[in-house]
Amino acid sequence: MSTESLHVVVAGAGAAGTLTAARLSDAAARSRRRIVIEVIDPAPGTGRGLAYSTPDPRHLLNVSAGQMSALPHTADDFVRWLSDREGRTADPGAYVARGLFGAYLAHDLDRSTEAGRDYATIRRRHDRVVALDHLPASGDAPAAAGVRLRLRDGGTLDADAVVLALGNLEPATSWLPPGLEESPGFVADPWCPGALAEVPTDRDVLLVGTGLTMCDIARTLLHPDRTVHAVSRHGMLPRPHAATSPTAPTGTARPGGPLGPTAYGIPATEPCDLAALKRAVRYRAARSRRLYGDWRHAIDELRPHIPRLWQQLSFSDQQRFLAAEMREWEVHRHRLPPATAQALTAARRAGLLTVRAAEVVGARTGGGREITVRQSDGRALTVGAVVNCTGTEGRVERLTDPLVRSLLGSGLAAPGPHGLGFDTAPDGRLIGTAGRSTTPVWTLGPLRRGNLWETTAIGEIRVQAGELATRILDRTTRTTRTAPR
Ligand SMILES: Cc1cc2nc3c(=O)[nH]c(=O)nc-3n(C[C@H](O)[C@H](O)[C@H](O)COP(=O)(O)OP(=O)(O)OC[C@H]3O[C@@H](n4cnc5c(N)ncnc54)[C@H](O)[C@@H]3O)c2cc1C
Secondary structure (H helix, E strand, C coil), rough: CCCEEEEEEEECCCHHHHHHHHHHHHHHHCCCCEEEEEEEECCCCCCCCCCCCCCCCCCCCCHHHHHHCCCCCCHHHHHHHHHHHHHHCCCCCCCCCHHHHHHHHHHHHHHHHHHHHCCEEEEECCEEEEEEEECCCCCCCCCCCEEEEEEEEEEEEEEEEEEEEECCEEECCCCCCCCCCCCCCCCCCCCCCCCCCCCCCCCCCCEEEHHHHHHHHHHHCCCCCCCEEEEEEECCCEECCCCCCCCCCCCCCCCCCCCCCHHHHHHCCCCCHHHHHHHHHHHHHHHHHHHHHHHHHHHHHHHHHHHHHHCCHHHHHHHHHHHHHHHHHHHHHHEHHHHHHHHHHHHHHHCCEEEEEEEEEEEEECCCCCCCEEEECEEEEEEEEEEEECEEEEEECCCCCCCHHHHHHHCCCCHHHHHHCCCCCCCCECCCCCCCCCCEECCCCCHHHHHCCCCCCCHHHHHHHHHHHHHHHHCCCCCCCCCCC
């Protein structure tokens, strides 16, 4: 075992950064390497990030508890944690509050910190990484190429390896009509703590976007004294999860059978086109409906294969998917917990929630917080608040975040395919503008969207975190960087 410590910085303490730090600690203990892990994030919490910070108990996981383990090889870990916490056996089929999952991720890190304490030291800093410079290997220390990070508080930090777990960076605002952003009644980021506190309870509200974020925010804002209007270009709502898991009739094969090289009728190694893929998905959905009375199983079985299928599509087919098919796919793939779906259906029936397909084309601020919004269907709505529920900006060149600007400006990172996230090697290492991975900097989760497409949920992030940890420990065999200051 080397007596020198490896210094790894994890920027971001949301789900991805927290899982990475925990798996680095586990990997250090396994390989008996000393490691110092600095987890940097200005946020007060650890393990929460954008998705799991919400204190509203009506904001539920959109995946059942049995599929939300932090550990890829211990499927029931989250359910066991829930059971211990509640003092009774938790239901793996339940959709629990997202805030609980944030607490579980913090517990996962504490557990790994304790188990790996002879080898790993984990430090949590409340700061923001604003820039990153490559420290090339010197003649004296050829193995020591590393990274210098600049922090918002003015400090610097040297590291042998860096993991950028920056997640969902900024709300998407490219749809905004002139004047809306400056309006006091406009809420740019509904997940920002306290963002909805100023929304008046006695005025109607417009939510722009009709995906999972809108569904959560509508649940928070639904009130007998007002109507919540939701609008998006397509007007489609996420489909609900089945209330109970379907089981195949006895003696029938699972749709698709074992997921071998020809799963979905698509040869694993041959490029496939979008039209063939759509046919295969429709075929599988119809077959699943026949066997189970439900299409959902087909979508869920396809999911682990998405990164491979995405990469097999030509660039122009990927573009076609993004332009014409993505919304349809997303409403089937990212589904609503049954309780949320029921609450929204009841609200629509009671006239407290409307959902329309239209674009916001203009906005005028009246007295106080009042905003009159013009829609492409000719309607004008006067509301007490407009809430941006269109999700986060995936195209990195549109982001104003200083670290992202610095990485793109220096060429250490380049936009991923279609401008989505950063371009990454198969192991998650950043590929710079020179087309090579020259810096020991990796990323995971939403910032790999252009390369993998399916990379934002815990099912993918937990696997990426484990693989990254092993990779970083394997690669950085011996280092001579100075200890973090
Ligand atoms: C509302 C919502 C609900 C979801 N629900 C589910 C679900 O039920 N099941 C599921 O599997 N998936 C779900 N997801 C998807 C997935 O789990 C999340 O996208 C997850 O939050 C990704 O984690 P992350 O750590 O990459 O990003 P984030 O949660 O965005 O965390 C990133 C962190 O990085 C920090 N940061 C950013 N820049 C810097 C910097 N320069 N320096 C230091 N720190 C920085 C931020 O402060 C933040 O805390 C959901 C996503 C959303 C948005």
